[in-house]
Amino acid sequence: MQENAAITSSELGTLWLMYQEKTMTLRILEYFIEKADDKKAKNIMTSLYGEIDNYVGIITEILQNEGAVIPVGFTAQDVNKEVPKLYDNGFDIMFVRLLNEISMGLHSLNITMTYREDIVLILKELTAVTQKYYNICTQYLLEKGLLVKSPHVSMPKSVEFVKDNNYLGGLNINPFSEKRTLNTVEVAQIHHSIESNIFGLQMITGFAQCANEEEVKNYFNDGAELAKSIVKELSETLLHDGIQSPQTSGGNATRSKIAPFSDKLMMYCTSLFCSFSLGSGSLGTAFSLRNDLPAKMTIFMKDIFEYAHKGAKIMIKNGWMEEPPQMEERDQLLN
Template identity: 65%
Template structure:
């Protein structure tokens, strides 16, 4: 066995976050696999489960060897595969696809904070697995007609350079706004697509949550996702760009939750963090001033919503602390 240096603080933190996320995914997959009504979808999810499960065990071994407390994460107590389906018509793969998109971002960031070869290997291998299953999910949904492609548009036939600062404009009602460019369309549509899946997820959570205040919190999140979808869709429509509709992934009438409130709250927190990051990228690459302004308002609302959720989780004892720095004894 090779000898490695002691684990660093950033490596502990990134492995801890990975453990939380992977145990969440495993519990969600256990339910979706049990309820899958399509053989191909079940095959994708079962194979994914089998590939990522060993990485949870590898993290446990590293923590035990380094004397780091093994996190609780999410266990069999957080899932009940026996209850009726909460979603139907392809939502399982829609959810897995978004989770894999979140994982790609996390593993890419985590690999930049790792120094030990064994830990770098974990994130490199997880990145490969994530990309593979993201592609599987995308092709599955396209084949089933459950994933509309981003809008098709006509583009200029020659290369142009920006020659006037008005290109950046967006506020002057007299001069109007220039047409959206393809980079801006891409980020706007991605926000619509991910929030549509997130809205369906959280409305199902609201319908089945055990605690009344948690149900109300989820319903509020559903309204927030709806408002973002509406606002961004209007931006496209004002540019004569039709917004493709997302079919399938419906919430059923079941009010029996397959998941604990704890795991659903953490899942929503994960989606909020992902949304904040995605909107930040969209803001950075939008060159029309009105678009970052719109996204900034939503980022503020999402941040406040996430903070409200963290407060709710603390009140119920659901928010697990990352490993803390040891307190120094004063002399």
């Protein structure tokens, strides 16, 4: 059997990131499986747990074989399965769906920085796993009436080409002119952003209720206000064109103030979602041709980045931010 080449720096970084994200996901699933009232939801999460746990074991084995220290990640100390339910009405599957959405993006990006065939295979298999469970969660939420589809539109009957710069509209052409109606690509990006921020608002509201540290509680409250402002601004953009903003009655936080997760885990989860929002915002900016939309998205991304940076400082202050493997300090070695 051909011996595997030593892993590269990018592969080590990829494995480290996967370990952090997957161990966090396992702890979240442990709590939601324990508290699940719906049998189908519990089966979905239990099946996903088994698949992810298997890959955490594979990643651990690769790191051990390379002589690398195993990261701390998230352990049994970061979850308390015995506390009351913090969320209700389908929130568990909403959470799992978004975690799989984030994982799909991470695996696709990480595979472009990987060379060793066994690690490429892991990422390909994990991509398939996350796609599978993302779809299962989507269909579950649709069946339960907990997920709102993007709006329908009349089908185009002819091909059209942009005839002049007025199509770009908005700020750079004439800020006082009437902006054209949104196109379907732009509606897709806005709808997705509203959906993600509504979920983020529900998640972080629960986190704020139960956080142990006052500084962390205040940080989550600030995040809730940020999510509200983004949802409000984008909803108004849709309503201007007579398009209904997505709303759901599911995923509500309960009255519980007892934390199922450590402040460390909740802060890391929020940081992960901020990174996801920045990536999604960049994509939305790139594919929006109406000039006012990238301007809005850029302001949102600035606010999200500053919020994430504030969170990083809190994590460092409390000793919750695990440091990724470092490159060699050549200057120090030479001196």
